[in-house]
Amino acid sequence: MKKPTSSLDAVFNPKSVAVTGASPGKQGQLFLDSFLASGFKGKVYAINSKGQEVSGMKAYKSVAELPGPVDYVVCCIPAPAVPDFVRQCGAKGVKAVSVFTAGFSEIGSEEGKRLEKETVRAARETGVRIIGPNCLGVYAPKVGFSYTSDFPRQSGSVAYVCQSGGNSVYVTRAAGYRGVRFSKVISYGNACDINECELLEYLVQDEDTKIVAIYIEGVRNGPRFYRALTELARTRPVVVLKGGYTKAGAKAAASHTGSLAGSDEVWDELLQQAGAIRVFSLEELVDVLVTVSLLPTPEGRRVGIFGGGGGATVLGADDWSKYGFVLPPLPRAIKEELRASVPTEAGLILHNPIDLSGFAYSERFYGLIKRLLTYEDFADLSVIHIGFGQAAWFSTSTFEDQIGIFRDAVIQLKKETSRPLALVMQYLITGWDWQKGVDDLQQGCAEAGVPVYYSMASAARAIDRVLRRHEKRQTAGERNGRQDHCPRSGQGHRK
Amino acid sequence: MKKPTSSLDAVFNPKSVAVTGASPGKQGQLFLDSFLASGFKGKVYAINSKGQEVSGMKAYKSVAELPGPVDYVVCCIPAPAVPDFVRQCGAKGVKAVSVFTAGFSEIGSEEGKRLEKETVRAARETGVRIIGPNCLGVYAPKVGFSYTSDFPRQSGSVAYVCQSGGNSVYVTRAAGYRGVRFSKVISYGNACDINECELLEYLVQDEDTKIVAIYIEGVRNGPRFYRALTELARTRPVVVLKGGYTKAGAKAAASHTGSLAGSDEVWDELLQQAGAIRVFSLEELVDVLVTVSLLPTPEGRRVGIFGGGGGATVLGADDWSKYGFVLPPLPRAIKEELRASVPTEAGLILHNPIDLSGFAYSERFYGLIKRLLTYEDFADLSVIHIGFGQAAWFSTSTFEDQIGIFRDAVIQLKKETSRPLALVMQYLITGWDWQKGVDDLQQGCAEAGVPVYYSMASAARAIDRVLRRHEKRQTAGERNGRQDHCPRSGQGHRK
Numbered sequence: 001m002k003k004p005t006s007s008l009d010a011v012f013n014p015k016s017v018a019v020t021g022a023s024p025g026k027q028g029q030l031f032l033d034s035f036l037a038s039g040f041k042g043k044v045y046a047i048n049s050k051g052q053e054v055s056g057m058k059a060y061k062s063v064a065e066l067p068g069p070v071d072y073v074v075c076c077i078p079a080p081a082v083p084d085f086v087r088q089c090g091a092k093g094v095k096a097v098s099v100f101t102a103g104f105s106e107i108g109s110e111e112g113k114r115l116e117k118e119t120v121r122a123a124r125e126t127g128v129r130i131i132g133p134n135c136l137g138v139y140a141p142k143v144g145f146s147y148t149s150d151f152p153r154q155s156g157s158v159a160y161v162c163q164s165g166g167n168s169v170y171v172t173r174a175a176g177y178r179g180v181r182f183s184k185v186i187s188y189g190n191a192c193d194i195n196e197c198e199l200l201e202y203l204v205q206d207e208d209t210k211i212v213a214i215y216i217e218g219v220r221n222g223p224r225f226y227r228a229l230t231e232l233a234r235t236r237p238v239v240v241l242k243g244g245y246t247k248a249g250a251k252a253a254a255s256h257t258g259s260l261a262g263s264d265e266v267w268d269e270l271l272q273q274a275g276a277i278r279v280f281s282l283e284e285l286v287d288v289l290v291t292v293s294l295l296p297t298p299e300g301r302r303v304g305i306f307g308g309g310g311g312a313t314v315l316g317a318d319d320w321s322k323y324g325f326v327l328p329p330l331p332r333a334i335k336e337e338l339r340a341s342v343p344t345e346a347g348l349i350l351h352n353p354i355d356l357s358g359f360a361y362s363e364r365f366y367g368l369i370k371r372l373l374t375y376e377d378f379a380d381l382s383v384i385h386i387g388f389g390q391a392a393w394f395s396t397s398t399f400e401d402q403i404g405i406f407r408d409a410v411i412q413l414k415k416e417t418s419r420p421l422a423l424v425m426q427y428l429i430t431g432w433d434w435q436k437g438v439d440d441l442q443q444g445c446a447e448a449g450v451p452v453y454y455s456m457a458s459a460a461r462a463i464d465r466v467l468r469r470h471e472k473r474q475t476a477g478e479r480n481g482r483q484d485h486c487p488r489s490g491q492g493h494r495k
Numbered sequence: 496m497k498k499p500t501s502s503l504d505a506v507f508n509p510k511s512v513a514v515t516g517a518s519p520g521k522q523g524q525l526f527l528d529s530f531l532a533s534g535f536k537g538k539v540y541a542i543n544s545k546g547q548e549v550s551g552m553k554a555y556k557s558v559a560e561l562p563g564p565v566d567y568v569v570c571c572i573p574a575p576a577v578p579d580f581v582r583q584c585g586a587k588g589v590k591a592v593s594v595f596t597a598g599f600s601e602i603g604s605e606e607g608k609r610l611e612k613e614t615v616r617a618a619r620e621t622g623v624r625i626i627g628p629n630c631l632g633v634y635a636p637k638v639g640f641s642y643t644s645d646f647p648r649q650s651g652s653v654a655y656v657c658q659s660g661g662n663s664v665y666v667t668r669a670a671g672y673r674g675v676r677f678s679k680v681i682s683y684g685n686a687c688d689i690n691e692c693e694l695l696e697y698l699v700q701d702e703d704t705k706i707v708a709i710y711i712e713g714v715r716n717g718p719r720f721y722r723a724l725t726e727l728a729r730t731r732p733v734v735v736l737k738g739g740y741t742k743a744g745a746k747a748a749a750s751h752t753g754s755l756a757g758s759d760e761v762w763d764e765l766l767q768q769a770g771a772i773r774v775f776s777l778e779e780l781v782d783v784l785v786t787v788s789l790l791p792t793p794e795g796r797r798v799g800i801f802g803g804g805g806g807a808t809v810l811g812a813d814d815w816s817k818y819g820f821v822l823p824p825l826p827r828a829i830k831e832e833l834r835a836s837v838p839t840e841a842g843l844i845l846h847n848p849i850d851l852s853g854f855a856y857s858e859r860f861y862g863l864i865k866r867l868l869t870y871e872d873f874a875d876l877s878v879i880h881i882g883f884g885q886a887a888w889f890s891t892s893t894f895e896d897q898i899g900i901f902r903d904a905v906i907q908l909k910k911e912t913s914r915p916l917a918l919v920m921q922y923l924i925t926g927w928d929w930q931k932g933v934d935d936l937q938q939g940c941a942e943a944g945v946p947v948y949y950s951m952a953s954a955a956r957a958i959d960r961v962l963r964r965h966e967k968r969q970t971a972g973e974r975n976g977r978q979d980h981c982p983r984s985g986q987g988h989r990k
Binding site for chain 1: 573598601602629645657658659660661662664665668669672710712738739740741742743744746747748750751752775776777778803804805806807808809810811812813814815816817821822839844846848850882884885886922923924925926927928930933934937938949950952
């Protein structure tokens with residue numbers, strides 16, 4: 001079936017782009033530099049009022065002067081000049097303008113509101129589509145198109161629709177670093193023309209998108225949003241962070257993007273009914289994206305936990321248990337086998353969580369976990385953990401060696417198992433230079449497809465969120481006579 | 496009033512120490528190296544069975560051979576040899592032995608339990624006090640005595656009683672980095688002799704200790720523990736993390752330190768009645784210690800929030816609001832004044848939270864916040880925030896300059912106000928080398944006495960926990976006819 005053509009195609013697949021307001025040292029130049037650094041395959045133009053060379057490129061004084069056609073323009077000129085600029089873009093045949101400029105409806109002044117209306121009128125009259133204003137625009141790695149230079153070059157399956165520029169950067173950067181890859185990210189700001197509904201409807205048809213993330217402060221058309229969200233969530237995981245769910249947050253949202261935030265009860269009901277996964281922070285949004293991108297969905301809630309540190313083991317058991325996971329005991333036979341394989345039992349506590357303190361950075365670590373991973377009761381989920389802050393004698397001199405042994409073991413184990421396996425790396429900000437060791441561990445895991453979390457609690461919470469969706473769909477499936485999967489575990493207590 | 500003499504004095508004020516099992520490359524050497532690196536003013540001896548030189552020091556073959564008296568010995572020899580070693584220590588006049596060795600009651604075997612009983616008997620017979628087994632022992636910066644080399648050299652007012660070695664390291668390291676200073680930290684493990692009750696009773700008399708932190712998995716004598724805890728909490732903030740509060744966690748605790756964890760309902764009631772601040776993770780324990788150590792107690796719940804990022808502003812308002820804080824609006828007069836002081840209003844949203852996006856790393860930042868800090872409605876608490884992950888165009892080339900401007904402004908503002916001021920630095924693990932900038936910002940703040948938190952939610956949660964204790968005491972004070980303070984604010988909704 002051929003996908004219907006959409007005026008949003010130009011937004012995600014521009015053949016040529018320009019930046020206006022691209023003067024040296026101004027924010028327009030930063031957009032320009034990002035396009036140049038991101039491997040965009042089409043033509044890139046710079047525009048500034050003086051025609052002043054920027055980033056080694058000739059600049060044109062107006063969009064009219066550009067020597068070739070241009071699909072997509074980033075607009076960084078002051079708000080009062082924007083409506084007229086959109087008309088010039090219309091005359092040039094530009095398909096979409098992403099308006100970075102702030103100072104429209106979000107500042108609450110009559111003038112700001114008037115300018116936004118005027119911009120919309122110019123768009124309607126010319127057929128130019130507007131993203132924003134007050135936004136960063138589009139990141140589309142498939143065409144090498146980005147608004148920062150540090151987002152991943154590779155394309156992936158996550159689409160992220162985000163009403164905040166800063167929050168679009170945080171999530172894309174943080175999840176990208178942890179191995180999540182995006183089909184497209186759109187920071188859409190005040191949504192004066194292209195809005196959340198149209199974007200979600202577009203994504204329903206988008207074959208590149210298997211997972212959807214949404215940061216949203218308010219919608220203009222609730223029923224239409226609900227329909228699109230439901231349709232999306234029917235066929236793929238949709239994760240939603242609703243900003244402004246308290247009264248104070250809703251007031252802040254009104255100032256930020258001019259949004260009417262709506263009551264939280266209505267939102268909660270709407271998101272549940274639509275089948276979306278609701279999260280409450282950027283960190284949690286990233287954790288859930290890491291989970292749905294990298295972790296095979298566990299078939300149940302039995303978890304085996306392996307790592308070093310008695311105290312970490314106790315608190316970890318609390319965390320996993322709190323989120324509804326079950327920690328099956330180790331059978332006597334495996335215990336005996338493992339005991340026989342080490343020179344001393346001190347530093348090896350063979351209850352689940354299994355404390356491998358004495359062996360976490362030794363060559364024995366791999367072998368011990370390799371054996372544990374074969375245990376049938378750990379088939380749902382196995383978690384390896386390491387706490388940088390707990391180890392008494394880590395020092396910069398031995399850290400990289402120790403971490404290297406640990407990293408190689410985790411990556412090797414991942415290669416040898418198809419079972420769900422996750423790593424919890426409890427980081428700690430200190431004055432120590434852990435950069436290289438942490439980076440090697442994290443990037444090694446990301447490349448091997450191991451989801452990495454930064455605390456037991458955040459891992460348990462994110463995997464629980466994903467499992468709850470899975471379990472709900474299984475129950476619904478059974479009710480409808482479809483039995484895709486027989487859940488093997490699961491218990492009531494969740495949070 | 497003269498403090499009564501306690502047999503624990505030798506634990507916290509040894510004049511001379513020895514490490515047994517201090518063979519090159521073994522863990523005993525790491526203890527030895529920590530003593531040598533921590534500036535311990537007394538005599539340090541090494542003992543190993545071969546009398547083999549270690550860390551450039553002569554080593555003795557037994558405690559009997561030591562040429563002078565020794566107060567405190569760290570024991571790293573195998574468990575079966577420990578009871579006899581304690582007897583030798585008794586003969587030498589040693590006052591306390593800290594047993595690092597594991598493999599006692601915590602492994603659950605009959606032999607482990609027998610060895611622990613045997614060790615206690617040796618201690619009772621000789622009068623030697625035992626810390627542990629299965630512990631790291633004592634950090635007492637006043638006498639330059641530490642079990643890792645990276646803990647702060649300066650002494651402070653926080654005592655930390657911790658049943659887990661790893662958790663003692665995490666909290667001391669993490670809180671130390673953020674400016675918290677300790678009077679003493681004790682990792683007491685299986686508590687076969689010196690236990691949590693005796694330690695708390697000692698701290699009641701300890702003039703150096705104004706704040707107490709406790710990580711505990713189980714107690715042997717509930718009523719005695721409750722009495723000591725209540726007495727401590729009457730006169731100073733006491734923060735408690737109870738490990739093993741779920742069934743799975745309690746099982747893990749039994750394996751870790753042989754503790755009977757007890758029902759969580761009983762614990763919750765006990766901690767509330769005693770007036771302790773209960774926390775549920777190591778991170779939260781550190782956040783509360785940072786708060787009680789560095790933040791003047793807010794008189795109410797009104798908070799002014801200043802920083803960059805519209806999305807961060809919305810989510811931040813949600814976080815503070817969720818934890819019962821009130822965000823008062825800015826009066827028109829101040830808005831007008833601030834508007835008049837900047838060239839453009841775009842990038843400046845004058846609602847609370849106040850979004851200074853356009854100015855966060857410019858010289859104007861200081862002046863804008865300086866004015867905001869004088870506003871009477873922000874007298875309870877002001878929070879400055881910075882999000883490393885949100886800024887689209889941070890790069891390693893400009894990061895340190897931008898952070899430097901920001902850091903100098905925060906430190907200068909702290910010097911000029913006596914009002915409660917906090918910094919939220921939303922960190923993000925990436926492959927970028929932010930080490931120096933982050934370290935300068937964090938250490939500059941720690942030295943200036945600014946509490947630093949790593950997310951809005953964790954800041955709001957920790958300050959809420961401390962305020963709840965404050966409010967409860969005020970209410971109790973009023974009920975008893977004492978009116979130390981008139982609370983100026985506060986609302987019901989808390990979490």
